[in-house]
Amino acid sequence: MRSGLNLRISFLLVLTALLASCQPGGRNDGEADTKWSKDRTWIGPEHWANPLQDWKVSEGAIVGIAARNRTLHSLTKQVSNTDGGFRVAVNIRLDSNGGSETAAAKGGFRIGLQGPMADYRYALLNSDQWVDAIIRDDGRLAVGEAESSVQLSIEDWIQLSLKVVFSDQEARLILQGEGDDGRRAEVEATFPADRLMGNMALLSDGIEQRPEQAQAATWRFKDWRIDGEAVVEKKDHSFGPILWTQYTLSGRMLKLAALMAPVEEIDEPVELQLKSGSDWREVAQSEVDPLSRTALFRIDDWNESVDKEYRVAYRWQGKAYYWGGLIRKDPKDQETVRLAAFSCDNGYIFPNAKIVANVEIQDPDLLYFAGDQIYESFGGFGIIREPVDLAMLDYLRKYWMFGWSWRELLKDRPSIIIPDDHDVFQGNIWGHGGRKIPNMGSPPSGSDWPKGGYAMHPDWVNAVQRTQTVHFPDPVDPGPAEQGIGVYFTELLYGGLSIAVLEDRKFKSGPLAVFGDRYGSIRAAGLEAMNPSDAELLGSRQEAFLQEWIDQQSEADFKVALSQTIFCKVTTHAGRELRRGGSGFDSGGWPKNKRDRALSILGQSKVVMVHGDQHLGALVHHGIDDWEDGPIGFMVPGTANGFPRAWWPEESGENRQPGEPNWTGRYLDDLGNRITVLAAGNPELGSNEIPKSEIHPEKLGHLKGSGHGIIDFNRSTRESTFELWRLDFDAANPKPEDQFIGFPKTVKLEAN
Numbered sequence: 001m002r003s004g005l006n007l008r009i010s011f012l013l014v015l016t017a018l019l020a021s022c023q024p025g026g027r028n029d030g031e032a033d034t035k036w037s038k039d040r041t042w043i044g045p046e047h048w049a050n051p052l053q054d055w056k057v058s059e060g061a062i063v064g065i066a067a068r069n070r071t072l073h074s075l076t077k078q079v080s081n082t083d084g085g086f087r088v089a090v091n092i093r094l095d096s097n098g099g100s101e102t103a104a105a106k107g108g109f110r111i112g113l114q115g116p117m118a119d120y121r122y123a124l125l126n127s128d129q130w131v132d133a134i135i136r137d138d139g140r141l142a143v144g145e146a147e148s149s150v151q152l153s154i155e156d157w158i159q160l161s162l163k164v165v166f167s168d169q170e171a172r173l174i175l176q177g178e179g180d181d182g183r184r185a186e187v188e189a190t191f192p193a194d195r196l197m198g199n200m201a202l203l204s205d206g207i208e209q210r211p212e213q214a215q216a217a218t219w220r221f222k223d224w225r226i227d228g229e230a231v232v233e234k235k236d237h238s239f240g241p242i243l244w245t246q247y248t249l250s251g252r253m254l255k256l257a258a259l260m261a262p263v264e265e266i267d268e269p270v271e272l273q274l275k276s277g278s279d280w281r282e283v284a285q286s287e288v289d290p291l292s293r294t295a296l297f298r299i300d301d302w303n304e305s306v307d308k309e310y311r312v313a314y315r316w317q318g319k320a321y322y323w324g325g326l327i328r329k330d331p332k333d334q335e336t337v338r339l340a341a342f343s344c345d346n347g348y349i350f351p352n353a354k355i356v357a358n359v360e361i362q363d364p365d366l367l368y369f370a371g372d373q374i375y376e377s378f379g380g381f382g383i384i385r386e387p388v389d390l391a392m393l394d395y396l397r398k399y400w401m402f403g404w405s406w407r408e409l410l411k412d413r414p415s416i417i418i419p420d421d422h423d424v425f426q427g428n429i430w431g432h433g434g435r436k437i438p439n440m441g442s443p444p445s446g447s448d449w450p451k452g453g454y455a456m457h458p459d460w461v462n463a464v465q466r467t468q469t470v471h472f473p474d475p476v477d478p479g480p481a482e483q484g485i486g487v488y489f490t491e492l493l494y495g496g497l498s499i500a501v502l503e504d505r506k507f508k509s510g511p512l513a514v515f516g517d518r519y520g521s522i523r524a525a526g527l528e529a530m531n532p533s534d535a536e537l538l539g540s541r542q543e544a545f546l547q548e549w550i551d552q553q554s555e556a557d558f559k560v561a562l563s564q565t566i567f568c569k570v571t572t573h574a575g576r577e578l579r580r581g582g583s584g585f586d587s588g589g590w591p592k593n594k595r596d597r598a599l600s601i602l603g604q605s606k607v608v609m610v611h612g613d614q615h616l617g618a619l620v621h622h623g624i625d626d627w628e629d630g631p632i633g634f635m636v637p638g639t640a641n642g643f644p645r646a647w648w649p650e651e652s653g654e655n656r657q658p659g660e661p662n663w664t665g666r667y668l669d670d671l672g673n674r675i676t677v678l679a680a681g682n683p684e685l686g687s688n689e690i691p692k693s694e695i696h697p698e699k700l701g702h703l704k705g706s707g708h709g710i711i712d713f714n715r716s717t718r719e720s721t722f723e724l725w726r727l728d729f730d731a732a733n734p735k736p737e738d739q740f741i742g743f744p745k746t747v748k749l750e751a752n
Contacts, residue, residue: 036060040264045238048073048124051381052397053390064204066105066217071201073124075237077226082166082193086228089161093220094154105206107219108134109162114198116696121351123199125379133162133175143175143189150185152177171196241316242323244407248414250473250492254302257471258295258312259403260288268315270295275309291392292463296470304330325411331365335716337495340364341709343612344372344638349697352405358731365495370612371420371564374398383425388460417468420564426455428586431506434481452510458483477541489542498556500549502563504588507539511585527672537594546601558713559605565613566635567595569669571645578644578688589671599630606750607631615641617681617724619745623674627666634722636709640701644688647680679742681724702728721746
């Protein structure tokens with residue numbers, strides 16, 4: 001580190017210039033927000049709270065629970081260069097709120113938040129380096145290892161100010177604090193300049209675990225200011241209060257949902273507006289559902305033959321906000337209609353910039369998300385299961401990551417989004433008709449899932465379903481399941497496709513409820529014992545729907561069935577060590593007799609089935625009474641695979657086609673189902689053993705077999721072409737090796 005008189009003089013000159021530039025009216029004179037009026041949970045569109053439910057606006061201040069790593073990021077201001085420096089200032093106070101958990105509390109600034117992926121959104125949740133400039137519970141200021149000798153009273157308001165000056169690849173940090181009594185403290189430290197690049201946040205740190213909210217100590221903040229030459233402001237980084245939209249168009253019925261931030265007080269309705277010449281015309285209004293924070297618009301006489309620009313409008317705190325896109329005309333006259341399919345986003349490559357950019361180039365007509373849009377681990381901080389309102393905020397902050405990733409695509413084309421097990425905070429789900437899991441542990445765990453049922457409160461489950469499925473066509477049989485849990489299985493007509501949306505989890509029997517004490521050893525009893533007649537898969541209501549759907553006369557050129565998981569066990573190895581085994585009871589291949597019944601209905605017409613769930617891509621031709629007498633099943637891998645699975649059978653399949661990989665051909669899966677594997681997208685050997693900390697997130701996802709699927713339905717040739725794309729590629733310049741081995745595959749389909 002340099003020292004000496006010349007350096008000191010140089011530093012003082014730079015500091016003097018910096019302080020002048022940091023006065024109000026300079027290049028970045030802005031307060032991050034001083035409009036802390038109206039008590040609410042959501043801080044505002046320029047901020048991201050970690051986690052959402054632990055921050056609020058109360059009595060004119062920002063309040064954060066004093067618990068480990070609670071941060072409030074500025075979305076619109078980041079440090080992106082070393083021009084001069086910057087200043088951050090805030091008024092801060094620690095409130096014990098009658099509790100005793102103020103030990104180890106520290107509040108102030110967390111700056112230079114960054115991670116291995118260069119995206120401000122990634123840094124919100126996955127930063128692996130930063131610098132804290134804080135005041136501790138003992139009243140001392142601290143920057144890194146340096147601390148002040150003077151102690152301030154943390155129970156009174158303290159003016160906390162951090163000044164950063166860049167010079168010769170170094171950053172000089174000066175943290176100052178002044179109490180209401182006039183007492184002052186100061187501490188200085190030096191860091192490499194690049195350690196200060198990235199996001200900036202308030203820090204409300206404290207005890208390790210989240211306390212009961214009523215007893216939690218909190219840090220209060222007022223007048224947060226960020227300014228200086230090194231700070232770049234990007235207002236387009238804001239998020240909300242209209243977060244994104246998702247819609248379907250079926251025939252002449254448009255249903256569009258707007259996902260809203262929890263603004264608490266809804267002063268005005270949300271509006272749907274359409275472009276008319278150079279003007280915007282309001283066509284519908286909607287109230288916001290108070291739990292799911294969704295606003296739904298429905299138009300039954302939509303002109304599906306033209307493209308139409310739309311926007312959703314909402315006024316919040318006196319300002320108009322908009323989010324819009326394009327309602328595409330129904331592509332039923334196109335020769336080829338393209339469907340893109342995704343599933344199982346484990347979150348470690350949020351915001352999925354590479355895959356989103358590639359899909360935008362591939363330009364599908366319709367998006368299908370097959371489940372696990374979120375995982376319990378999304379964004380850190382665990383999960384909250386009760387009370388319902390707090391648990392919903394916990395879910396919403398996770399689901400926002402999904403919407404933020406995909407909203408540029410969702411706004412311009414129809415989407416089908418269905419929840420799976422992790423979406424409802426379960427590692428597996430056998431819905432058992434919608435009942436509550438009997439004799440459930442507290443908290444519930446993996447041993448509870450096979451009992452069958454839902455762990456979460458039915459109001460919460462319904463709100464989760466609303467966030468993902470409220471924009472679907474009306475359910476064909478709308479009666480609720482047990483506990484009043486709603487259903488969404490339905491039909492959608494779009495682009496010459498007749499699409500049946502199924503729920504293959506909600507009515508499925510829990511295997512522990514079926515087998516009792518024999519559950520752990522039932523495989524040894526043989527296939528017949530594994531498939532009792534009283535176990536359910538889709539249930540009678542959905543079976544009746546499928547039969548009617550198959551029987552009906554339709555102008556559609558193709559029939560497509562969408563569900564969470566594939567109707568067979570097309571995995572052989574699973575788990576961290578990718579060992580042989582796995583029961584397969586969570587797949588649609590069990591119970592076999594009900595699987596066969598459903599496929600027999602679908603096999604009457606050459607239906608294409610599309611699924612996710614298993615973290616593996618595969619294309620199979622189902623067999624029921626004979627080989628290849630059922631529909632085609634296409635399973636897509638996770639967009640960011642977590643729990644690893646593979647299809648590595650010990651023997652080559654029978655009737656394997658020349659030149660195809662050894663894992664293709666005819667097989668009886670572990671549940672006794674006939675399947676002909678046409679292609680499979682396996683992970684790289686050893687990828688399951690690579691620690692996340694030792695490899696770039698996108699590279700890890702690529703090696704673990706992450707990716708997405710594309711299906712092109714060609715009307716004139718009656719063919720479907722299945723593509724399975726790996727994560728790390730450039731859709732503007734695709735190469736054969738960018739797809740998994742064996743893809744693309746084209747399959748001839750019979751007339752419906």
